[in-house]
Amino acid sequence: MSAAATVLDVRGLRKYFPIRSGLFRRNTITVRAVDDVSFSIARGETLSLVGESGCGKTTTSRCILRAIAPTGGEIIFHAASGEDIDVARLDRKSLRPLRRQMQMIFQDPFSSLNPRMTIAEIIGEPLLVNGMSDSAARNARVAELLELVHLPSAYLNRFPHAFSGGQRQRIGIARALALNPALIVADEPVSALDVSVQAQIVNLLLELQDRLGLSYLFVAHDLSVVKHVSHRVAVMYAGRIVETAPTEALFTTPRHPYTEALLSAVPVPDPRRRAQRIVLEGDVADPFSPPTGCHFHPRCRYATEQCRVETPALTEIAPGHAVRCLRARELSLSGVAAPG
Amino acid sequence: MAEPILSVRDLKTYFVGDEGTVRAVDGTSFDLFPGETLGIVGESGCGKSVTARSILRIVERPGRIVSGEILLRKSDGSVVDLVKLPSDGAQMRAIRGGEIGLVFQEPMSSLSAFHTIGNQLVEAIRLHAPLSKRAARARAIELLAMVGIPRPAQRVDAYSFELSGGLRQRVMIALALAAEPRILIADEPTTALDVTTQAQILELIRRLQQERGLAVILITHDMGVIAEMTDHVVVMYLGHEVETGPVDAIFHAPAHPYTRSLLRSIPSVLAAPRSRLATIAGSIPHPFARPSGCPFHPRCPDYMRGPCDQTFPEEVAIGESHAAACHLYTGAHAAAPA
Numbered sequence: 140m141s142a143a144a145t146v147l148d149v150r151g152l153r154k155y156f157p158i159r160s161g162l163f164r165r166n167t168i169t170v171r172a173v174d175d176v177s178f179s180i181a182r183g184e185t186l187s188l189v190g191e192s193g194c195g196k197t198t199t200s201r202c203i204l205r206a207i208a209p210t211g212g213e214i215i216f217h218a219a220s221g222e223d224i225d226v227a228r229l230d231r232k233s234l235r236p237l238r239r240q241m242q243m244i245f246q247d248p249f250s251s252l253n254p255r256m257t258i259a260e261i262i263g264e265p266l267l268v269n270g271m272s273d274s275a276a277r278n279a280r281v282a283e284l285l286e287l288v289h290l291p292s293a294y295l296n297r298f299p300h301a302f303s304g305g306q307r308q309r310i311g312i313a314r315a316l317a318l319n320p321a322l323i324v325a326d327e328p329v330s331a332l333d334v335s336v337q338a339q340i341v342n343l344l345l346e347l348q349d350r351l352g353l354s355y356l357f358v359a360h361d362l363s364v365v366k367h368v369s370h371r372v373a374v375m376y377a378g379r380i381v382e383t384a385p386t387e388a389l390f391t392t393p394r395h396p397y398t399e400a401l402l403s404a405v406p407v408p409d410p411r412r413r414a415q416r417i418v419l420e421g422d423v424a425d426p427f428s429p430p431t432g433c434h435f436h437p438r439c440r441y442a443t444e445q446c447r448v449e450t451p452a453l454t455e456i457a458p459g460h461a462v463r464c465l466r467a468r469e470l471s472l473s474g475v476a477a478p479g
Numbered sequence: 480m481a482e483p484i485l486s487v488r489d490l491k492t493y494f495v496g497d498e499g500t501v502r503a504v505d506g507t508s509f510d511l512f513p514g515e516t517l518g519i520v521g522e523s524g525c526g527k528s529v530t531a532r533s534i535l536r537i538v539e540r541p542g543r544i545v546s547g548e549i550l551l552r553k554s555d556g557s558v559v560d561l562v563k564l565p566s567d568g569a570q571m572r573a574i575r576g577g578e579i580g581l582v583f584q585e586p587m588s589s590l591s592a593f594h595t596i597g598n599q600l601v602e603a604i605r606l607h608a609p610l611s612k613r614a615a616r617a618r619a620i621e622l623l624a625m626v627g628i629p630r631p632a633q634r635v636d637a638y639s640f641e642l643s644g645g646l647r648q649r650v651m652i653a654l655a656l657a658a659e660p661r662i663l664i665a666d667e668p669t670t671a672l673d674v675t676t677q678a679q680i681l682e683l684i685r686r687l688q689q690e691r692g693l694a695v696i697l698i699t700h701d702m703g704v705i706a707e708m709t710d711h712v713v714v715m716y717l718g719h720e721v722e723t724g725p726v727d728a729i730f731h732a733p734a735h736p737y738t739r740s741l742l743r744s745i746p747s748v749l750a751a752p753r754s755r756l757a758t759i760a761g762s763i764p765h766p767f768a769r770p771s772g773c774p775f776h777p778r779c780p781d782y783m784r785g786p787c788d789q790t791f792p793e794e795v796a797i798g799e800s801h802a803a804a805c806h807l808y809t810g811a812h813a814a815a816p817a
Contacts, residue, residue: 185753191673192644303762333522333763334700335778338744338756345755360673363703363746367754386752404678405748406703410726413707418682419675421629422643475748 145179145217146322146354147203152176152212152227154198158427170426172198174378176212177453180322183348185355187365187386189401190375191423199375200324200358202227204243205234216241219321239269242315246327248307252299258285258310259295265317284313287350288343305336312343316351326358341367362405366390371459374398377424377434380453384460391474394462396439399472407475433465441470482552483510484694485534485662490547490562492526492533501766503529503542505718509711511662516688516695518709518726520702522741524763525715527698531664534696535575536566551578554661577607580655582648584667589651590639596623596650597635600657607658622653627683645676652683659691666698681708702745706730711800714738717764717774720794724801734803736781773806781807 154173160166173195180186188196202209205226214226216237224237245251252261262281271277282292288309299307308328315323325344329337341364347353359365365372366386373383374397382395393399403417419438424430430437436446446465453463464470492504504526511517519527532538534549549561551574564571575581583589591599600619604610610618616635623631626649639647648668655663665684669677685708688695697708705712705726712729714722714737722735733739743757761778764770770777776787786792786806795808 191675305762334702334741335522335744335759336762338746338758341746342755342758345753361746362674363748363750366748366750366752367746367756369752390748390752400675402748404674406677406681406701406707407749408702408706408730408742408745408747410706410709410730416678416682418678422645422676423673 144181146182146184147180147217147356148213148215149179149199149203150177150213150215152199152202152214153210154195154202154207155210168427171378171429172426173202173209176375176378176380178373178380178383180354180356181370182321182354183352184370185348185357185368187357187359187369187372188375189359189362189365189372191360191401193377193423193426194375195378195426196358196375197326200326200356203356204238204241204324205229216322239265239318240320241322241324242318242320244308244311244315244323244325244328247331248304248311249331251311252307254299257296257298258290261299261310262314262317265314269318280317281313284316287316287347288313303336304332305339308332308336308340309343312340312347316347319351320353322354322356324356324358327360328357329364330359330361337364344368362390362402374401377426377429379434379463380461381435381463382461383453384457388457388460389474391476393472393474394456394460394467394470395435395464396441396470396472397435399474400438402475403473405475433463441466481512483550484513484552485511485696486548486550487530487534488548488550490530490533490549491545492529492538492542493545494542496541499767502718502769503766504533506547507713507715507718507720509713509720509723511694511696513661513694514688514692515711516697516709518705518712519696519698519715520700520705520712521715522700522763524717524766526718527700527715528666530715531581531666531696531698534561534664535579535581536561536564536571537575553578573607576603576655576660577658578660579662579664580658580660582651582655582663582665582668584670590647590654592638592640595636595638596642600635600650600654603654603657619653619657622657623650625656625687626650626653627679628653643676644672645679648672648676648680649683652680652687656687656691660693662694662696663688664696664698667700668697669704670699670701677704684708702730702742714741717766717769719774719804721775721805722801722803723794724798728798728801732798732801734797734801734808735775735805736779736807737775738803740778740780773804781805 156170158168190196201207209227216224216226259281262284263277266277285292290309329340357368369386371385372389373380376397382398400417400419421438424434432448433446433451436442451463451465453461455461456467488508490504490507494501521527533544544562550558552558597619601615604615604618620631620635628634628649669680709726712726713720716737722738740759759778772788773792776782792804792806792809794802794804796802
């Protein structure tokens with residue numbers, strides 16, 4: 140993929156957290172929250188990071204936004220100016236201009252908006268902070284942003300408490316769009332919303348992407364929502380990407396046993412399709428003491444002796460489809476049935 | 480068909496406050512049969528959890544059951560109206576946990592962090608059965624094994640914070656079943672869990688139900704869980720039961736426009752990638768600003784001026800134990816579009 144077509148390249152990203160314990164906190168264990176994660180996102184593309192709690196998907200997104208500093212690896216942001224910036228190595232001051240180009244949408248629309256600011260102030264704040272001091276110009280831009288997220292401009296002077304969860308999420312999206320970012324990191328943006336409202340926000344995200352050519356890094360646990368928003372999906376387990384593929388391929392022809400089990404566990408809204416589920420034994424791997432070899436082997440129904448000792452590498456087995464499994468080529472796994 | 484083990488008749492639970500009255504549950508009726516799983520589904524504010532709390536008589540102030548009946552058929556065959564019992568009386572306390580077990584959404588906050596899970600189980604067991612501490616502890620280990628907790632004899636001395644979310648939810652289920660109730664109410668039992676853990680817990684509930692002939696009321700917002708688990712479904716919206724029917728009819732012949740819209744708007748792993756979702760216009764109204772007439776009319780694709788915004792639709796039978804509360808079926812407006 141040429142650099143111009145790519146907005147973000149993440150290579151070998153690692154984030155380790157030292158945990159001190161014991162007498163005088165002398166013992167240190169290292170938790171490898173993110174361990175050798177690599178992916179790239181094209182302009183106008185949505186990549187979803189999926190996985191269960193503790194898999195490292197949120198830590199990955201926080202490293203990319205530099206909310207936390209990564210332990211190692213590269214996060215190359217290809218700016219519109221043609222410049223390549225390694226986000227992982229920037230100091231605080233140089234991060235600021237970059238943050239205009241990378242914005243975030245939060246999960247909880249109730250705690251992410253300041254209750255004492257009006258909608259105009261909330262959406263206008265990033266403009267003000269970045270030097271748009273002319274209030275008339277700022278108000279015009281705010282009105283434009285409200286229109287973009289389909290909120291009436293009459294709402295400008297109201298406070299967040301007057302809005303429903305869905306409307307607050309629209310306000311959060313408008314704020315994220317204020318500075319014309321190229322990349323939006325959305326961490327579980329619809330999981331706190333009711334079904335009927337969730338659909339509206341999913342559609343809005345798709346529409347904005349088409350209109351503005353945005354790229355999304357979509358962090359989610361709900362595979363159904365992921366199916367509706369993504370071009371490509373990366374599945375994480377215990378700090379590592381175990382499979383990445385174009386959306387349709389990942390859902391219909393998964394090649395990693397964990398992806399297969401994850402898909403099988405999703406309840407399908409049709410009582411005539413009560414299928415035999417693959418029910419995984421045990422719990423998600425403990426990041427404090429991950430299993431040896433392949434992290435998934437203790438729960439994997441296809442695991443062999445070799446899986447216990449050898450750590451598989453993420454290997455491309457079809458165009459754009461990579462898997463971290465020693466047996467990827469020999470296994471025949473089932474995905475979700477095609478629509479029909 | 481057998482006699483229902485639990486019948487809820489026109490239940491109304493209101494919260495009266497200074498700012499106004501929230502009619503959290505406003506006329507819900509359903510029957511629960513032995514061995515059956517009844518699903519109650521709806522979005523936030525629909526009254527599904529308050530319905531469960533009303534049955535157990537644990538509605539928090541200022542909430543209060545204002546009318547209706549909750550008829551429980553006890554194991555000796557007698558029928559008692561729970562609404563008429565004092566909520567903290569001996570009889571109600573014996574029913575809570577004894578006849579009806581409850582599993583909440585959040586296993587972290589429903590278990591004590593100061594007592595071992597064994598002690599909590601022993602307490603629950605001895606509350607309803609005259610067992611010695613030693614016998615109750617043996618029973619506790621049995622219960623932990625029954626809900627699939629590995630190494631139950633060791634885990635019985637663990638504290639809840641030492642367990643993962645999935646194991647904690649298993650402990651909650653063991654606790655709910657400690658006194659061998661005949662009814663289990665599970666309020667969003669898997670909402671806080673990961674999807675593979677959710678599959679484990681749903682499987683467990685299904686197995687226990689089959690083994691013990693439990694009647695289960697499963698409360699959830701997730702249509703997938705409803706489709707997977709239930710026999711009969713009650714769909715609620717803003718305190719009202721808008722549709723009720725066998726699970727197959729609800730998913731394959733939904734009658735109420737709300738049920739239909741809700742089903743169309745659910746994202747699915749079977750959908751084409753990046754396909755737009757059907758949406759329901761607007762959002763759920765604030766409980767103080769409940770619309771007149773049918774509560775769904777401002778968002779309804781089949782809205783008819785006149786009946787819908789003026790009169791509340793009575794529930795009309797559509798088919799075999801399938802009914803909907805919608806003016807499309809109330810007859811007086813037969814000229815209405817389908």
